[in-house]
Amino acid sequence: MSRGLPPGVVAALFLAAALAPLSLAALSGEPPEALPREAGIGLGLAGLALMLLQFGHSGRFETYSGRIGIDRTMRLHRAAALALVAMALLHPVAFVSPALLSAPAHGLELLWRLLARPRMATGVAALLCLCLVVALPLMRHRLGLPYPAWRALHAALGLAAVALAVEHALSVGLYSEAGPLKGFWLAGFGLAVCALVWSWGIKPWLAARQGWRVAGVRRIGEEYWELTLRRPSPEPFAFAAGQFAWLAVGRRAPWNDNPFSIASAPGERDLAFVVHEAGDFTRSLGDIAVNTPVRVDGPHGAFRLEEGEQRAILLIAGGAGIAPVLAIWRHLARTGHVAPVRLVYGAQSAGKLLYREELAATAAARGFGLTLKVEEGDLPEGATRGRIDRATLIEALRGLDARRTLALICGPRPMMLAVAAELEALGLPPSAILYETFVYA
Ligand SMILES: Cc1cc2nc3c(=O)[nH]c(=O)nc-3n(C[C@H](O)[C@H](O)[C@H](O)COP(=O)(O)OP(=O)(O)OC[C@H]3O[C@@H](n4cnc5c(N)ncnc54)[C@H](O)[C@@H]3O)c2cc1C
Incomplete structure (x- = not known):
C-alpha cells in the first residue's frame, strides 16, 4: 500500500518541474532577447510545463496524492489550470506589450497579425482548447453534460491542447527548437500520454483481472x-x-x-x-x-487511520460521511484501541441514520462513546434533536485531553468547516483534525 511522498517533497518536485524549462532556456547559450520577448517566451515555457504537470495530478497516482489527499490534489489541479491559462493568454500579449502600452489600437492590430500568421495556427488552437477545458466545468450543468461525458471531454481537450502546444513550441519556439529543451518537451509529452494510458488503459485492465x-x-x-x-x-x-x-x-x-x-x-x-x-x-x-x-x-486517500495510533479518537460523521467513519469505527472495534473512541453522527432524519443497532452494540461491547443527532422528524431511541454544534463537541470531548486527541470528520462541507473550527477552538491542534470531502467543486 503506497503512502505517497511527503507534501514538502511533492511541492519541491512540482516547482522544479515547472521551472525546469526556464532553467534549460537560460542555460541554452542563446543571446538574451529584448525584455518583452523574453517575458513572452518565459510565460509560454512555464505555462506549457504546468500543462504537462496537470496529467500527474489527476488524483490517480498515490505516490503523488497519497499524503496530501485527493481534495488538495484537485484544488492544486484547478489552481494550476487557472494559472497556466493566464500565462497562455499573456504569452502572445507580452510580445506586443510595448506597442499595446504606447498605442493600444496599433498594439491590438499587431497582436491580431501575430495570431493570424499560419505558423501560429497550432499555438492558437492550443489556446482555444485550453479555454474550453477551463470553461467546460462552469457550463457543464447548463449544457446538461453528464459527469462521465465531461470527464472524457476534459481529458481529450487537455491532451489536444498539450499536443498542439508542444508542436507550437517545437516549431516556433526560440529556445525549444533544439537541444535539451526539445528533449524536455518530447519527454514531458510522452509522460503525459503514459499517465493517461496508465489511468484509463492499463489500470482498468489490471482492475478487471482481479475479478471483483x-x-x-x-x-x-x-x-x-x-x-x-x-x-x-x-x-x-x-x-x-x-x-x-x-x-x-x-x-x-x-x-x-x-x-x-x-x-x-x-x-x-x-x-x-x-x-x-x-x-x-x-x-x-x-x-x-x-x-x-x-x-x-x-x-x-489521505483520510486514514495510521497503524499504531495511540491517541484518543473522535469520529464525526454527517449523512453519507458515515461511510469512511464506519470503517474506522469497525477497525477500532476489531483491533481494540487502547485510548477512548467516541463517535458523533448526525443525520437529517431517523430514516437516514444508518447502522443504529450495530453502532449501539459496538459502543456497549467496547465502551466506545456514541452520540446520535437527528435534525427533523421522528426521534429514534438513543438520539437527540439538532445538529452537531459546539455543545455536542464539548460533551464528546469530556474527559479527553484535546491535545492528545485525533479527530476525523466526514460530511457536508459546511458542517466539516464548522466542526473543524470548533474543535480547534476547543484545543485540538490543526494537524490532528483530518477530513474527507465527497465533492471537489
Ligand atoms: C473521495 C470521495 C469519496 C466518496 N465516498 C462516498 C461514499 O462513501 N458514499 C457516497 O454516497 N458518496 C461518496 N462520494 C460521492 C460519490 O462519488 C458521488 O455521489 C457519486 O460519484 C455520484 O455519482 P452519480 O453518477 O450517481 O451522480 P452524477 O449525476 O454523475 O453526479 C452527481 C455529482 O457527483 C459527483 N461525481 C459524479 N461522478 C463523480 C466522479 N467520477 N468523481 C467525483 N465526483 C463525481 C459530481 O460532483 C457530480 O456533480 C465520494 C466522493 C469522493 C470524492
Missing part, C-alpha cells in the same frame, strides 16, 4: 444503499481504514467510475460501501444484479 463482483445490494435507509463486493482471492483487500476506491460497476468506460469510501474494516473478506443517491448511477443501484463485474481502483 457484486455480492449484494441492499437498501439500508432512505436514499441509502449498501453495496458489497467480493473477489475470488480469499486475500483481504489491503487498505487503511478511512480510504476510498474508484468503482466501475458493470462494463463501463474507463472514465466512467465513481469514488466511494470503503465502509468495511481492513481485513474483512468483502468490501462494503455505503452509497447515497446523488445522481444517475447512485440512484440506479437497486437495479444492479448480484455477480455484476466491478473494477476496483484503490485504495486511495
Whole structure:
C-alpha cells in the first residue's frame, strides 16, 4: 500500500518541474532577447510545463496524492489550470506589450497579425482548447453534460491542447527548437500520454483481472444503499481504514467510475460501501444484479487511520460521511484501541441514520462513546434533536485531553468547516483534525 511522498517533497518536485524549462532556456547559450520577448517566451515555457504537470495530478497516482489527499490534489489541479491559462493568454500579449502600452489600437492590430500568421495556427488552437477545458466545468450543468461525458471531454481537450502546444513550441519556439529543451518537451509529452494510458488503459485492465463482483445490494435507509463486493482471492483487500476506491460497476468506460469510501474494516473478506443517491448511477443501484463485474481502483486517500495510533479518537460523521467513519469505527472495534473512541453522527432524519443497532452494540461491547443527532422528524431511541454544534463537541470531548486527541470528520462541507473550527477552538491542534470531502467543486 503506497503512502505517497511527503507534501514538502511533492511541492519541491512540482516547482522544479515547472521551472525546469526556464532553467534549460537560460542555460541554452542563446543571446538574451529584448525584455518583452523574453517575458513572452518565459510565460509560454512555464505555462506549457504546468500543462504537462496537470496529467500527474489527476488524483490517480498515490505516490503523488497519497499524503496530501485527493481534495488538495484537485484544488492544486484547478489552481494550476487557472494559472497556466493566464500565462497562455499573456504569452502572445507580452510580445506586443510595448506597442499595446504606447498605442493600444496599433498594439491590438499587431497582436491580431501575430495570431493570424499560419505558423501560429497550432499555438492558437492550443489556446482555444485550453479555454474550453477551463470553461467546460462552469457550463457543464447548463449544457446538461453528464459527469462521465465531461470527464472524457476534459481529458481529450487537455491532451489536444498539450499536443498542439508542444508542436507550437517545437516549431516556433526560440529556445525549444533544439537541444535539451526539445528533449524536455518530447519527454514531458510522452509522460503525459503514459499517465493517461496508465489511468484509463492499463489500470482498468489490471482492475478487471482481479475479478471483483457484486455480492449484494441492499437498501439500508432512505436514499441509502449498501453495496458489497467480493473477489475470488480469499486475500483481504489491503487498505487503511478511512480510504476510498474508484468503482466501475458493470462494463463501463474507463472514465466512467465513481469514488466511494470503503465502509468495511481492513481485513474483512468483502468490501462494503455505503452509497447515497446523488445522481444517475447512485440512484440506479437497486437495479444492479448480484455477480455484476466491478473494477476496483484503490485504495486511495489521505483520510486514514495510521497503524499504531495511540491517541484518543473522535469520529464525526454527517449523512453519507458515515461511510469512511464506519470503517474506522469497525477497525477500532476489531483491533481494540487502547485510548477512548467516541463517535458523533448526525443525520437529517431517523430514516437516514444508518447502522443504529450495530453502532449501539459496538459502543456497549467496547465502551466506545456514541452520540446520535437527528435534525427533523421522528426521534429514534438513543438520539437527540439538532445538529452537531459546539455543545455536542464539548460533551464528546469530556474527559479527553484535546491535545492528545485525533479527530476525523466526514460530511457536508459546511458542517466539516464548522466542526473543524470548533474543535480547534476547543484545543485540538490543526494537524490532528483530518477530513474527507465527497465533492471537489
Ligand atoms: C473521495 C470521495 C469519496 C466518496 N465516498 C462516498 C461514499 O462513501 N458514499 C457516497 O454516497 N458518496 C461518496 N462520494 C460521492 C460519490 O462519488 C458521488 O455521489 C457519486 O460519484 C455520484 O455519482 P452519480 O453518477 O450517481 O451522480 P452524477 O449525476 O454523475 O453526479 C452527481 C455529482 O457527483 C459527483 N461525481 C459524479 N461522478 C463523480 C466522479 N467520477 N468523481 C467525483 N465526483 C463525481 C459530481 O460532483 C457530480 O456533480 C465520494 C466522493 C469522493 C470524492
